[in-house]
Amino acid sequence: MKTVFITGASSGIGKAAALYFHSKGWNVAATMRNPVKEKELKGLENVKVLKLDVTDPSSIENAIDNAVAAFGRIDVLINNAGYGVTGPFEATTPTQLRDQFEVNVFGVMNVTKAILPYFRAQESGMIINISSLGGRVSVPLYSLYFSTKFAIEGFTETLRYEVRPFNITVKLIEPGATRTDFAGRSQVVADASLAPDYKPYIEKVKAKTRKAADRNNSSVDVVAKTIFKAATDGKQKLRYPCAGGAKTVLILRRILGYRLFTFLVRKIME
Numbered sequence: 001m002k003t004v005f006i007t008g009a010s011s012g013i014g015k016a017a018a019l020y021f022h023s024k025g026w027n028v029a030a031t032m033r034n035p036v037k038e039k040e041l042k043g044l045e046n047v048k049v050l051k052l053d054v055t056d057p058s059s060i061e062n063a064i065d066n067a068v069a070a071f072g073r074i075d076v077l078i079n080n081a082g083y084g085v086t087g088p089f090e091a092t093t094p095t096q097l098r099d100q101f102e103v104n105v106f107g108v109m110n111v112t113k114a115i116l117p118y119f120r121a122q123e124s125g126m127i128i129n130i131s132s133l134g135g136r137v138s139v140p141l142y143s144l145y146f147s148t149k150f151a152i153e154g155f156t157e158t159l160r161y162e163v164r165p166f167n168i169t170v171k172l173i174e175p176g177a178t179r180t181d182f183a184g185r186s187q188v189v190a191d192a193s194l195a196p197d198y199k200p201y202i203e204k205v206k207a208k209t210r211k212a213a214d215r216n217n218s219s220v221d222v223v224a225k226t227i228f229k230a231a232t233d234g235k236q237k238l239r240y241p242c243a244g245g246a247k248t249v250l251i252l253r254r255i256l257g258y259r260l261f262t263f264l265v266r267k268i269m270e
């Protein structure tokens with residue numbers, strides 16, 4: 001029986017992945033910051049709910065040790081925990097900037113660093129990083145969030161070379177807009193009053209972004225299934241775009257080239 005270890009399994013994509021892998025007969029180490037609040041996953045056989053904050057190295061070590069003690073091994077790590085700061089860059093604060101990278105980039109690196117010795121010792125393992133369509137293309141007002149996902153793309157591509165000799169695979173999931181708590185409690189909106197000159201631009205872009213996201217957003221199950229496919233297809237494929245029209249957008253980006261594509265983004269978003 002295989003074991004998956006998931007960060008940010010309290011809601012959205014992380015929880016959907018936990019439930020999907022469980023339904024496919026896997027052991028699941030569902031990690032989250034506040035396990036006390038969790039109800040749904042706790043009653044399930046072969047699911048262990050563990051405390052983990054990606055910014056706290058000792059919580060990561062403990063969760064990995066507990067998962068290995070419970071299930072004997074970990075086969076797949078899903079680096080899913082993350083949130084987004086939105087708004088014009090000038091309105092964001094240094095703390096928002098640091099915290100954004102602390103969770104979305106350094107958090108992924110912290111967990112990855114902690115699991116690699118286990119994977120090397122067992123001579124196999126897979127790391128699946130939840131990036132975003134925003135790790136490949138950009139839209140206005142997402143400079144902080146998207147730059148963390150661009151960083152994850154570069155990190156994953158590079159790490160892949162280094163760990164391949166140890167039979168460790170690294171993959172990327174690139175979801176487009178997906179219906180989760182992301183646009184609600186997992187979104188930190190920069191205080192527009194810190195950069196009042198941007199107000200008209202923010203209003204114009206926000207309304208259009210919302211329209212585009214509402215038109216295209218997908219169910220979380222699409223992403224959970226794609227993660228499972230990446231974990232089990234036996235391929236050395238790196239990128240799995242999915243949900244919210246991500247595949248179509250990436251095809252358009254390739255066909256149109258950078259200049260035409262950004263022209264199109266401006267037409268739609270501005």
Ligand SMILES: NC(=O)c1ccc[n+]([C@@H]2O[C@H](COP(=O)([O-])OP(=O)(O)OC[C@H]3O[C@@H](n4cnc5c(N)ncnc54)[C@H](OP(=O)(O)O)[C@@H]3O)[C@@H](O)[C@H]2O)c1
Nearest residue numbers: 008010012013033053054081082132177178180181182186
């Ligand atoms: N929804 C989308 O449209 C979309 C599109 C592309 C990519 N993604 C990516 O998908 C991932 C999951 O997001 P989601 O859409 O499923 O949103 P979500 O439902 O809000 O889930 C975010 C998860 O991250 C956890 N988290 C935040 N900070 C954490 C920390 N310091 N340590 C551990 N866990 C932490 C949250 O835990 P708490 O419950 O403790 O807050 C929550 O479980 C993120 O990496 C996001 O960037 C989402």
